[in-house]
Amino acid sequence: MNGVLLVIGSGLRYYREYLVTSIHRRAREAGLRLVLLNNLKPTWQSEYFDEIVLADVFDPAVMIAEARKVAEQKQIVGLMCWDEPLVLTAGELAAEFGVPGLGLAGVHGCRDKHRTRDLLTAAGLPQPGYAMTSDPAVAREAAVGIGFPVVVKPRALGASIGVVLARDESEFDAAFAVALAASEVDQGVYGAQAIVEGYADGPEISVDGAVHKGEYLPMFLARKESGEHPYFEEIGHVVDAADPLLADQSLVCTLARAHRALGIEDGITHSEMRLTADGPVVIEINGRVGGDLIPLLGKIATGIDSGDVLFDVATGQRPDIAPSKRSVAGIRFGLPAADCVVRSVTVPSVAEGLVTASPMVDPGTTLRLPPGGYLARHSFVVCEADDVPTCRRRLLDTSAMVEVDAQPIGPPEADAAFEMPAGLLDTDA
Known part of the structure; x- marks a missing residue:
């Protein structure tokens, strides 16, 4: 070979x-x-x-x-x-x-959320006001200057860990403390810093796309469902091969301009956006395929195989991103109502439109909801349908079939150190 x-x-x-x-x-x-x-x-x-x-x-x-x-x-x-x-x-x-790779400029532009904001602002793309600091007083002053509501988040973590909404000044100090504590887990060059930014109000979507020699090629789009504010836990996603936003030139142009501004050369990216009243706003661009099995949803709905695309861009070839299917696929994660220790999880094997389902934790696993923990997922179900309403209904019906035996527990100690959730890292023993 x-x-x-x-x-x-x-x-x-x-x-x-x-x-x-x-x-x-x-x-x-x-x-x-x-x-x-x-x-x-x-x-x-x-x-x-x-x-x-x-x-x-x-x-x-x-x-x-x-x-x-x-x-x-x-x-x-x-x-x-x-x-x-x-x-x-x-x-x-x-x-x-x-x-082939994202390039030095591209990988730093993606990984550092503050640099992302700087570069997109300089390129003239619509961006919320923002500031970065580790000082609570400086952060509070910045939030007042930006105007509430604001979002506070770690500089370089993923999976919405430590991301908190502060609707007014009375909520800000607690929100900033949560984001800063989460940021300190990151031992890399971007750790121990939090970003304060204006809240871009509107539905949240993500777009997985390929980049070949700087050319941006959108593949599929996911509509995101998040938990209740002030946190942004991701509960599920739906990918529709016929989503009209894929033909929205304003959105596609914004994404292409954003990728050029960050200097991304080759790879797959996962872009998160808000659809505001003033148009699409890029929240962040991640230099990798989407998480939460979004690439699998994309394959089920469109036929586009992100593994094939990854191979192509990594070996310098222009990928074929033409869809070969026209379907709808979605995922929904099971979360506990309160902090608990899981005894067992049983998922359905047969349900209308069910593609796959799986427990996500072993017996004895402690699950904590924000701010004491993140990614407190005990299971997931993936369903397929011909249209979005049917897919969403199937996800809800199938999720209701998941059986969880768990022991409720009290909140963590006030001075307990934040730990990175296992669901984010490679801990598949």
Whole structure:
């Protein structure tokens, strides 16, 4: 075989195996070996990778050293990473190895939410007022200047962790404390900083798209359902292959301009936007495929396989993003009503339109809702239908069939340290 495709971080099995399956198939067809740098002893990954290197990839110095060892022994022709905490260093390695990637400007523009705001504002794209600080007094003054309501969030985390709405000045100090505490978990260059920004009111969507040599190619769009304010926990998503927003030139043009402003070269991005009364506003652009199984929804609804697209952009090829299906697919996550320890989770195996369902925690897992914890998901269900209303109904009906046995628990201690939820990181033992 000629050359190696290096993957950094496999991700959780139920979130990412469908991507790895397609990438493995394409690598075999191209005569490429697959090498994985991963932080845990392999289980399901062994079926797909020719070599697995165990290393603490969440330590940038370790990741860099191990990747360079692979490069010394093998010809790396492409590099992939879809785990948010690893994207920055992986992007820097792609640039070092001279293989297609987001580019140095692009990966920093995506990962650093403050830099994103700076670059999009400079490019003339509509943006809310914003400020970054770790000082509560400075943050409060900035919020008053921006005008309430405001959103406070960590500089570089994902999955809406630590993102809080403050509707007025009386709510601000508590909101800022939550965001700053979450930001301090990030030990990277963008940790321990929080951003205060004006609240862009309107429905929230996400768009997964490919970038080839700087050309932005939108693939599919998801309508997001979030939990109640002041937090932004993501409860579910629906992807409609026929969503009229995909033909909205204002939205597509905004996304293309935003990608150019950030300097993104090659890869897949997951862009989050708000549809305000004044037009679409980019909230953030992530330098990876979407989370929450959104790429799987995209494949079910449109036929576009994000694994195939990832392989193409990582190896310097222009991807084929033409849809081959016209359907609707959605996901809904099960969350507890209160903090608890899970005893068991049972999901349905048969339901109208059900594609797949799975528990997301093992017995004995503690689930905490914001602000004591995040991603307190015990299960998910994925359904398909011919239209959006039917898909949403099927998701609700199927979610109601999930059975959870859990023991309620009290709130965490006031001085308890914030811990990164397992659902965000590769902890699939």
